[in-house]
Amino acid sequence: MRLELLSPMEMAAVDRRAIADGPFDGLALMRRAGTLVAAEVLVRYPGAAKVHVLAGPGNNGGDGYVIAGLLAESGFAVSLWTSGMPRPGSDAALAAAQCRLERLSLLEFTAGPDELVVDALYGSGLSRPVDGDAARAIALVESLDLPVVAVDLPSGVSGDSGQVSGSAFRAAVTVTFARKKPGHLLLPGRELCGEVVLADIGIDDAVIGEMNIRIFENDPALWRTALPVAQVDTHKYRRGHVGAFSGGPSSTGAARLSALAAARAGAGAVTVLSPANAMQVNAAHLTSIMLRKVSDAHDLAKVQANHPPSAFVLGPGFGIGEKARAFALDILGDGRSNGVEGLVLDADGITSFRDEPSTLFAAAGLEAAPALVLTPHEGEFGRLFPDIAGDETLSKLDKARRAASLSHGTVIYKGADTVIASPEGRAAINANGVPWLATAGSGDVLAGIVAGLLAQGMPAFEAACAAVWMHAEAARRFRPGLIADDLPAALVPVLHELRGQHPKARPQG
Numbered sequence: 001m002r003l004e005l006l007s008p009m010e011m012a013a014v015d016r017r018a019i020a021d022g023p024f025d026g027l028a029l030m031r032r033a034g035t036l037v038a039a040e041v042l043v044r045y046p047g048a049a050k051v052h053v054l055a056g057p058g059n060n061g062g063d064g065y066v067i068a069g070l071l072a073e074s075g076f077a078v079s080l081w082t083s084g085m086p087r088p089g090s091d092a093a094l095a096a097a098q099c100r101l102e103r104l105s106l107l108e109f110t111a112g113p114d115e116l117v118v119d120a121l122y123g124s125g126l127s128r129p130v131d132g133d134a135a136r137a138i139a140l141v142e143s144l145d146l147p148v149v150a151v152d153l154p155s156g157v158s159g160d161s162g163q164v165s166g167s168a169f170r171a172a173v174t175v176t177f178a179r180k181k182p183g184h185l186l187l188p189g190r191e192l193c194g195e196v197v198l199a200d201i202g203i204d205d206a207v208i209g210e211m212n213i214r215i216f217e218n219d220p221a222l223w224r225t226a227l228p229v230a231q232v233d234t235h236k237y238r239r240g241h242v243g244a245f246s247g248g249p250s251s252t253g254a255a256r257l258s259a260l261a262a263a264r265a266g267a268g269a270v271t272v273l274s275p276a277n278a279m280q281v282n283a284a285h286l287t288s289i290m291l292r293k294v295s296d297a298h299d300l301a302k303v304q305a306n307h308p309p310s311a312f313v314l315g316p317g318f319g320i321g322e323k324a325r326a327f328a329l330d331i332l333g334d335g336r337s338n339g340v341e342g343l344v345l346d347a348d349g350i351t352s353f354r355d356e357p358s359t360l361f362a363a364a365g366l367e368a369a370p371a372l373v374l375t376p377h378e379g380e381f382g383r384l385f386p387d388i389a390g391d392e393t394l395s396k397l398d399k400a401r402r403a404a405s406l407s408h409g410t411v412i413y414k415g416a417d418t419v420i421a422s423p424e425g426r427a428a429i430n431a432n433g434v435p436w437l438a439t440a441g442s443g444d445v446l447a448g449i450v451a452g453l454l455a456q457g458m459p460a461f462e463a464a465c466a467a468v469w470m471h472a473e474a475a476r477r478f479r480p481g482l483i484a485d486d487l488p489a490a491l492v493p494v495l496h497e498l499r500g501q502h503p504k505a506r507p508q509g
């Protein structure tokens with residue numbers, strides 16, 4: 001699987017290296033890129049009344065000249081609209097010289113119904129907001145609702161951040177080359193790209209391998225072999241024990257959702273850790289999940305003395321304040337010496353540290369601390385990392401990576417384009433989310449899945465990536481109508497399939 005994501009700058013370096021190493025020169029790569037886009041057009045839009053190819057001044061435009069020539073040779077009526085001439089001597093200039101079609105100025109761009117647009121204005125070289133003729137063409141195409149095939153990226157979408165600069169095409173299909181870019185997966189880029197087709201233009205995997213890329217699309221191939229598998233002679237505590245902290249009597253449901261999810265993710269034992277005044281309401285709703293009173297540090301110490309949980313979830317429905325801070329710091333401080341693999345800090349657990357985040361980060365940075373996994377949505381992210389959140393020059397990917405480095409924790413920056421980042425610099429962008437996952441309590445379930453995997457010894461980054469993907473996949477398969485209560489059971493077929501695909505996944509114990 002080619003899961004590495006290359007920034008436009010890295011892609012340019014890969015192009016240069018591939019051209020230097022051969023066997024293809026820049027023009028050959030461009031011809032191959034153009035040929036593969038033209039092939040997509042032929043297969044997908046064989047009946048298009050006319051194809052409008054919009055070619056910009058750089059190499060993205062160079063691809064456009066190749067595409068326009070090939071489509072005309074294939075019998076399409078093609079109009080070639082250009083904006084700026086390619087720099088003399090560039091690959092784009094060579095491609096333009098080989099294209100015999102009449103050039104029309106983008107200034108005069110017009111189109112009609114049932115026609116198709118190939119957007120080869122700007123790709124990874126987008127350097128400023130799209131305005132003027134290009135913006136007018138985009139608006140006209142949008143008003144006519146014409147299908148757009150984008151070359152590399154829809155013009156106006158940043159390959160780094162997925163953000164729109166000025167205005168941007170909304171493509172039905174985007175054909176990109178060698179590897180996807182973060183902007184294909186981060187919103188709004190993902191939406192504007194339509195279906196993304198990855199075309200192999202002949203750049204050797206070894207060239208990309210040498211770049212030591214640490215940003216990936218989240219996919220089971222990243223973490224499947226790290227999934228825990230129960231050994232024959234295991235017992236319930238060896239399969240991992242999760243402790244999920246409950247809130248007070250009127251907010252206990254969130255912890256139970258986390259607890260159920262942890263159990264479905266494979267933890268052999270799960271205990272809801274409840275304040276005294278919520279014991280009754282919790283007891284009335286629990287069967288296989290155990291229940292212990294934990295009102296204060298003394299109670300927590302008792303829980304940790306006998307069959308201690310190997311991972312904790314703290315935050316869902318818990319309440320904001322000193323108690324959350326004390327429990328979190330206690331678990332991080334006690335840490336690995338007590339067999340604790342990880343702490344998932346979610347919701348109120350995160351907000352509790354808004355006025356003193358550095359205390360949390362220092363505790364997580366201690367040598368013996370268990371893994372800290374933070375699961376903020378946008379609002380919670382802003383509370384814990386206000387400076388990073390407020391920096392408009394950073395993409396969501398950059399923000400998650402900086403937050404992970406600062407906090408010494410694995411950060412799951414949630415949303416429709418969830419980003420997972422590890423403190424040592426790895427990151428993954430998730431793309432299998434579905435809008436009906438935005439339902440109350442679904443974040444509590446996600447926190448529970450992470451804890452369930454951590455408790456079984458899965459490393460934090462892999463556990464976080466796996467949890468995010470499985471959570472979304474369970475929702476996708478369930479289809480609309482999903483409520484958070486459905487999610488834990490909906491995980492089961494997803495897990496069965498993942499394990500079935502990799503029966504020799506790493507044994508635990």
Ligand SMILES: NC(=O)C1=CN([C@@H]2O[C@H](COP(=O)(O)OP(=O)(O)OC[C@H]3O[C@@H](n4cnc5c(N)ncnc54)[C@H](OP(=O)(O)O)[C@@H]3O)[C@@H](O)[C@H]2O)[C@@H](O)CC1
Nearest residue numbers: 015029030058059060122123124125126127128129130152
């Ligand atoms: N290299 C290779 O081997 C291969 C590369 N390939 C292709 O090359 C593409 C990258 O090419 P690229 O680097 O030339 O950048 P590109 O996207 O054409 O844009 C740069 C030009 O646009 C201009 N410009 C930018 N923004 C603008 C704006 N808002 N409004 C107006 N102008 C704007 C910018 O102007 P400048 O900033 O220089 O003033 C410059 O002239 C890549 O996406 C892929 O399609 C494939 O063929 C495979 C092989």
Ligand SMILES: Nc1ncnc2c1ncn2[C@@H]1O[C@H](COP(=O)(O)OP(=O)(O)O)[C@@H](O)[C@H]1O
Nearest residue numbers: 414415416433434435437438440441442443444
């Ligand atoms: N539009 C969306 N598309 C896909 N996933 C989404 C979308 N909106 C939210 N999610 C996911 O749903 C979950 C919501 O979590 P959260 O905001 O903590 O809700 P809650 O506190 O109600 O549990 C997260 O995993 C988030 O990534």
Ligand SMILES: [K+]
Nearest residue numbers: 119122153155
């Ligand atoms: K483009």
